Amino acid sequence: MRIEDEIQQREFTDDYRRLLVNLLFTNNWVNQQQLSFFKQFGLTQQQHNVLSIVRGQHPSPVCFGDIQNRMVDRNSNVTRLVDKLIEKGYVTRDICAANRRMIEVRLTPKGLEKLTQIDSYLPQLLERFHNLSSEEAVLVSNLLDKLRG
Amino acid sequence: MRIEDEIQQREFTDDYRRLLVNLLFTNNWVNQQQLSFFKQFGLTQQQHNVLSIVRGQHPSPVCFGDIQNRMVDRNSNVTRLVDKLIEKGYVTRDICAANRRMIEVRLTPKGLEKLTQIDSYLPQLLERFHNLSSEEAVLVSNLLDKLRG
DNA sequence: ATACATTGGTTGTATATACAAATATTAGTA
DNA sequence: TACTAATATTTGTATATACAACCAATGTAT
Numbered sequence: 193m194r195i196e197d198e199i200q201q202r203e204f205t206d207d208y209r210r211l212l213v214n215l216l217f218t219n220n221w222v223n224q225q226q227l228s229f230f231k232q233f234g235l236t237q238q239q240h241n242v243l244s245i246v247r248g249q250h251p252s253p254v255c256f257g258d259i260q261n262r263m264v265d266r267n268s269n270v271t272r273l274v275d276k277l278i279e280k281g282y283v284t285r286d287i288c289a290a291n292r293r294m295i296e297v298r299l300t301p302k303g304l305e306k307l308t309q310i311d312s313y314l315p316q317l318l319e320r321f322h323n324l325s326s327e328e329a330v331l332v333s334n335l336l337d338k339l340r341g
Numbered sequence: 342m343r344i345e346d347e348i349q350q351r352e353f354t355d356d357y358r359r360l361l362v363n364l365l366f367t368n369n370w371v372n373q374q375q376l377s378f379f380k381q382f383g384l385t386q387q388q389h390n391v392l393s394i395v396r397g398q399h400p401s402p403v404c405f406g407d408i409q410n411r412m413v414d415r416n417s418n419v420t421r422l423v424d425k426l427i428e429k430g431y432v433t434r435d436i437c438a439a440n441r442r443m444i445e446v447r448l449t450p451k452g453l454e455k456l457t458q459i460d461s462y463l464p465q466l467l468e469r470f471h472n473l474s475s476e477e478a479v480l481v482s483n484l485l486d487k488l489r490g
Numbered sequence: 491a492t493a494c495a496t497t498g499g500t501t502g503t504a505t506a507t508a509c510a511a512a513t514a515t516t517a518g519t520a
Numbered sequence: 521t522a523c524t525a526a527t528a529t530t531t532g533t534a535t536a537t538a539c540a541a542c543c544a545a546t547g548t549a550t
Contacts, residue, residue: 194486200411201397208467211478212371216386216413218485219368222361227508236536237365248350256499262348264365267537271500293498293545318357323490329360332484336367337343339481341472376538385506405529416507420530442515442528 229317233310238268239277243307246283246299253296255288282306378466382459387417388426392456395432395448402445404437431455 195214196203204210226237235243245262246254256270263270274297277283282303288294299307321329344363345352353359375386384392394411395403405419412419423446426432431452437443448456470478 193489195482198489199413206467207475207478207482208470208473209463211470211473211482212375212467213413214482214485215368215371216375218489219364219371220414220416221489222364222368226361226365238536257497262350264348264362265369265537267369267539269500269537272536291498291546295499314358318355318361321357321360321488324357324360324484324488326356328484328487329356332481332488333344333356333360333363335473335477335481336363338477339470339473340342340347340367340370387506406527414507416509418507418530421506440516440528444529 225317225320233306238265238273240310241265242273242277243282243303246297247304247307250299250304253298255294255296259297374466374469382455387414387422389459390414391422391426392431392452395446396453396456399448399453402447404443404445408446
């Protein structure tokens with residue numbers, strides 16, 4: 193459905209303005225898909241993102257700074273996200289012996305199991321994007337990379 | 342810059358997964374652009390969106406439901422957004438005589454002036470998207486329309 | 491060593507979001 | 521007319537965001 197119809201707006205005067213609005217509108221749509229998907233596993237998108245990053249180094253630990261830099265949403269507060277994940281028993285935190293300013297985050301078996309469970313359902317989430325062919329998906333991705341410069 | 346490098350991740354196994362992550366990451370980038378742009382005018386993106394919608398019907402009033410339906414971010418709480426805009430003197434609200442459940446929102450001269458001022462700076466915001474040619478901007482927009490189905 | 495800057499993480503706070511429940515008015519209908 | 525449903529907006533609340541200020545550990549220069 194054309195963005196003009198979605199938000200009941202006449203033609204845009206500027207192609208870039210249309211793109212801006214379309215990106216924001218589409219993001220809300222994507223967010224909605226993700227929100228409902230992760231909710232069934234009792235996680236937020238950001239919590240899942242942190243878990244995945246920690247798994248990326250597993251069984252080595254990851255420090256907060258690394259998590260921050262690898263997050264899709266850089267505005268998240270890693271301290272508070274990790275707190276939530278500890279409460280749920282999915283990760284542990286320890287002060288790094290080599291540099292006591294740093295915190296080492298590690299995945300627990302329970303956290304790994306949770307991620308594995310979510311993995312098996314991921315195709316269901318991605319299915320919602322199959323209105324685009326995989327060639328088109330690649331094309332959009334590459335253009336977004338170019339957009340950000 | 343490739344999304345893989347932005348978030349320090351190896352190749353994605355799935356083109357749709359890459360697209361999903363890229364959309365979310367790009368949205369944060371876009372948001373950052375918008376946030377800093379509108380901040381200099383003392384407005385949030387959503388407040389500006391509401392103002393623009395009200396101007397769209399000016400000098401006729403717009404009711405909350407119409408605002409809701411035309412907003413780029415549908416999750417916003419129109420009641421509270423309009424409260425803010427009234428505080429700032431940019432809109433007025435009145436109970437609709439014909440249907441007293443409805444609220445009529447109207448732009449004030451001050452609100453119109455503010456919008457006009459912002460308009461004159463909009464090209465500065467859109468300039469940040471000029472890494473894409475206008476043909477590419479149209480292409481991405483159309484693919485996003487297709488993605489949402 | 492001491493002072494100062496930097497790094498890595500934490501905390502506080504105002505505002506915004508998501509979502510459910512509540513209220514008020516109008517419309518439909520038996 | 522009274523009853524019920526539908527519509528339009530408001531309110532409450534738990535959680536999340538943006539952003540600044542803070543603290544502790546380490547590095548560096550004198």
